[in-house]
Amino acid sequence: MSAPTGRSSGVARAAALLAGAERVLVLTGAGMSAESGVPTFRGAGGLWKSFRAEDLATPAAFARDPRLVWEWYGWRRSVVAECEPNAAHIALAGWCASRPGFAIVTQNVDDLHERGADAAGVHEDDADEPLHLHGSIFRARCTACGIEDEHRDEVDASSLASLPRCGSCGGLLRPAVVWFGESLDPDTLEEAMSLAAEADACLVIGTSGVVQPAASLAGVTRDAGGVVIELNPEVTPLSSIADVALRGSAAEILPALLRAAEGGR
Ligand code: BV8
Ligand code: ZN
Numbered sequence: 001m002s003a004p005t006g007r008s009s010g011v012a013r014a015a016a017l018l019a020g021a022e023r024v025l026v027l028t029g030a031g032m033s034a035e036s037g038v039p040t041f042r043g044a045g046g047l048w049k050s051f052r053a054e055d056l057a058t059p060a061a062f063a064r065d066p067r068l069v070w071e072w073y074g075w076r077r078s079v080v081a082e083c084e085p086n087a088a089h090i091a092l093a094g095w096c097a098s099r100p101g102f103a104i105v106t107q108n109v110d111d112l113h114e115r116g117a118d119a120a121g122v123h124e125d126d127a128d129e130p131l132h133l134h135g136s137i138f139r140a141r142c143t144a145c146g147i148e149d150e151h152r153d154e155v156d157a158s159s160l161a162s163l164p165r166c167g168s169c170g171g172l173l174r175p176a177v178v179w180f181g182e183s184l185d186p187d188t189l190e191e192a193m194s195l196a197a198e199a200d201a202c203l204v205i206g207t208s209g210v211v212q213p214a215a216s217l218a219g220v221t222r223d224a225g226g227v228v229i230e231l232n233p234e235v236t237p238l239s240s241i242a243d244v245a246l247r248g249s250a251a252e253i254l255p256a257l258l259r260a261a262e263g264g265r
Helices: 007-019 059-064 066-082 087-098 112-119 186-198 214-223 250-263
Strands: 024-028 102-106 135-142 148-150 173-177 201-205 227-231 244-246
Touching: 007 201, 007 227, 007 244, 007 250, 024 186, 024 214, 059 066, 066 135, 066 173, 087 102, 087 112, 087 250, 102 186, 186 214, 201 214, 214 227, 227 250
Parallel strands: 024 102, 024 201, 201 227, 227 244
Antiparallel strands: 135 148, 135 173
8 A cells, every 4th residue: 555645756656657657547537527617426515406426327316207317417517518628637638649558538427538638739530539438428318219429408307398309219318328227338348447457557536436347447457567546635445556646636736747757758
């Protein structure tokens, strides 16, 4: 177990590990978007009124009250749309574009990694798209015919009749995200697991490390002989397997860490 190191020595140690890594898996959680203004799930202030994600982000909640669940996602979409990618998104996008062996795997359903790449001037051919383990809040899937597509329309959740409908069969649409109790897309999970197994380092940013199977990715890297770097203001269940634990915020630490890693190449 690593003791959280002093800030500058921790950044120097983490930078040396990243500089020497050919393949890096960057696993991000809600803390990556916190400084953009997107509420985290478990942090102070929570996500929405008195509801917990585990109560609303489930198939049962949607079956019971699709209007309430769509109201929640409509609100979250409006919050994300008002937010801008922060310095961590932008620095990470620029850095991954210059290092082909680096992959972003995110638990987040926002589009801030993608918008961070735009802000960093990264052309879509220069870097792989981030892998969204839990889907995207800006995509919807038909509950009847299964068609999935981008969906950024304003959600009118005032009645069942006004909820989003499938253009092809008229079925009720649902957010194309992975709810608790639902399996992740098998191809996405397999790709994430193999990236983790091949990685020389796993950089874990802004996740409480409680949701499975996403939280197990860092352990897969470690079990395969790679190193783990955690960037989080708080201790998490992943801290015990971190070679370096950087206690601070993504937007503050990540740009400095990546600059130091660049200098060490
Ligand atoms: C599944 C999308 C098979 C929806 C989300 C073992 C194996 C398999 C499954 C389970 C298992 N044990 C339990 C389960 C069930 C469940 C689970 O893990 N439950 C937990 C609560 C115990 N897992 C599942 O259901 C998964 N399905 O495995 O399928 C299966 C099938 C049937 C039955 C069983 C298994 C699917 C889980 C996906 C759920 N969907 N999101 C939506 O967004 O609406 S989860 C959601 O919460 C996020 O996507 C994320 O993955 C997760 C955790 O959130 P975090 O990103 O970590 O955010 P959080 O707020 O928790 O923490 C923020 C962190 O940031 C904090 O540490 C904070 O300190 C830090 N921070 C704050 N500010 C900053 C910062 N860091 C840096 N800078 C800052 N400025
Ligand atoms: Zn349909």
